[in-house]
Amino acid sequence: MAFVDVPGHERFLGNMLAGLGPAPVVCFVVAADEGWQAQSSDHRDALAALGIERGLIVLTKTDRAPERVEAVTEQVRGELAGTGLRDAPVVAVSAQDETGLDEFRVALNGVLDGLPLPDPAERLRLWVDRAFSVSGAGTVVTGTLTGGTVRVGDRLTLLGQGGERSVTVRSLQSHNSSVESIGPTHRVAVNLRGISAEDIHRGDALLATDQWPTTDELDVRRISGIAFEDAPAEIMVHAGSAPVPARLRPFDDDHARVHLSRELALIPGDRLVMRYPEARVLLGGARVLDVDPAELTRRGDSARQAAWLAELPDTGDAVAETKRRGAVRVAWLHTLGLVDSDSVEPPADANILRAGHWWLHRPC
Numbered sequence: 001m002a003f004v005d006v007p008g009h010e011r012f013l014g015n016m017l018a019g020l021g022p023a024p025v026v027c028f029v030v031a032a033d034e035g036w037q038a039q040s041s042d043h044r045d046a047l048a049a050l051g052i053e054r055g056l057i058v059l060t061k062t063d064r065a066p067e068r069v070e071a072v073t074e075q076v077r078g079e080l081a082g083t084g085l086r087d088a089p090v091v092a093v094s095a096q097d098e099t100g101l102d103e104f105r106v107a108l109n110g111v112l113d114g115l116p117l118p119d120p121a122e123r124l125r126l127w128v129d130r131a132f133s134v135s136g137a138g139t140v141v142t143g144t145l146t147g148g149t150v151r152v153g154d155r156l157t158l159l160g161q162g163g164e165r166s167v168t169v170r171s172l173q174s175h176n177s178s179v180e181s182i183g184p185t186h187r188v189a190v191n192l193r194g195i196s197a198e199d200i201h202r203g204d205a206l207l208a209t210d211q212w213p214t215t216d217e218l219d220v221r222r223i224s225g226i227a228f229e230d231a232p233a234e235i236m237v238h239a240g241s242a243p244v245p246a247r248l249r250p251f252d253d254d255h256a257r258v259h260l261s262r263e264l265a266l267i268p269g270d271r272l273v274m275r276y277p278e279a280r281v282l283l284g285g286a287r288v289l290d291v292d293p294a295e296l297t298r299r300g301d302s303a304r305q306a307a308w309l310a311e312l313p314d315t316g317d318a319v320a321e322t323k324r325r326g327a328v329r330v331a332w333l334h335t336l337g338l339v340d341s342d343s344v345e346p347p348a349d350a351n352i353l354r355a356g357h358w359w360l361h362r363p364c
Contacts, residue, residue: 006043020047021238042282044083050273051285121148126141126143129202130142131200151172160204160205161204169190217293219251223271225284236274254310255310266291267337315337318346
């Protein structure tokens with residue numbers, strides 16, 4: 001388990017989203033003596049946009065306002081009613097008096113016990129949130145490792161603003177200790193060989209080589225916020241720790257095509273946050289449905305694409321992808337995260353045939 005403390009002030013909205021983007025669990029903190037603040041609303045909206053549904057609520061500084069604990073609890077419950085934390089446990093603590101800390105540990109353990117275990121064998125994707133140079137060591141990047149394992153000596157791909165670069169892991173640290181390998185869930189510092197810190201930016205990603213699709217065009221489903229047809233055409237998209245300018249083409253209120261200004265490593269099911277490009281205001285959140293969408297060249301294509309997207313589950317569907325294309329390599333379905341392995345067989349009732357390395361749609 002690793003903690004990331006994200007800022008609350010609206011001027012640091014990008015920093016907050018960069019820290020929150022890879023997080024599967026949230027500890028939502030409100031001070032008892034101050035109650036709900038403007039930054040609390042920003043965090044609430046980000047939770048809704050990212051679709052985070054696990055966490056707990058902590059009321060701090062209860063020694064300063066013990067008489068306000070009940071009222072602030074009710075206020076926070078009301079504000080979070082529309083998010084995944086609507087039924088989250090609430091714990092009141094005072095670091096000064098050292099009260100409530102045991103209850104906090106029990107509540108946190110209870111939340112974590114309900115999580116699926118992260119997979120250390122998962123393909124690596126580490127969103128970079130900092131890059132800097134250390135005297136005698138060279139380039140270091142940091143991020144939150146939520147799946148997969150990184151090892152000293154690994155050759156990885158860095159996907160950034162300048163495209164793809166091959167890099168090598170020179171050394172690893174976590175919580176100020178050197179390690180030879182590390183899996184989820186940890187904060188990790190990766191010392192890289194083959195690139196300078198000036199060539200790396202927040203939002204770049206360290207990837208397992210040749211195992212991730214990259215795209216600058218994708219179709220998405222709205223999960224919170226304003227309807228796509230009411231949104232501006234020019235937006236800012238946050239994925240992982242990456243802020244990327246983009247253009248939005250609505251199909252209907254809930255589905256749209258997004259044209260990114262640069263390629264990102266994304267798969268169906270990934271979460272995005274959208275905001276106005278200038279104002280520090282969130283538009284809402286979306287799920288990636290298709291990272292290799294069909295071209296829209298004929299009259300009615302947008303309506304047909306919207307209808308197809310409306311039938312997809314949030315994490316995409318291998319059968320639907322095969323039927324759309326007629327034939328698709330199983331390796332590509334695996335790269336998209338739609339099947340568990342290259343050897344998986346199609347469902348028996350899907351009218352899909354397995355032919356060597358391909359799935360073929362057999363219409364009724």
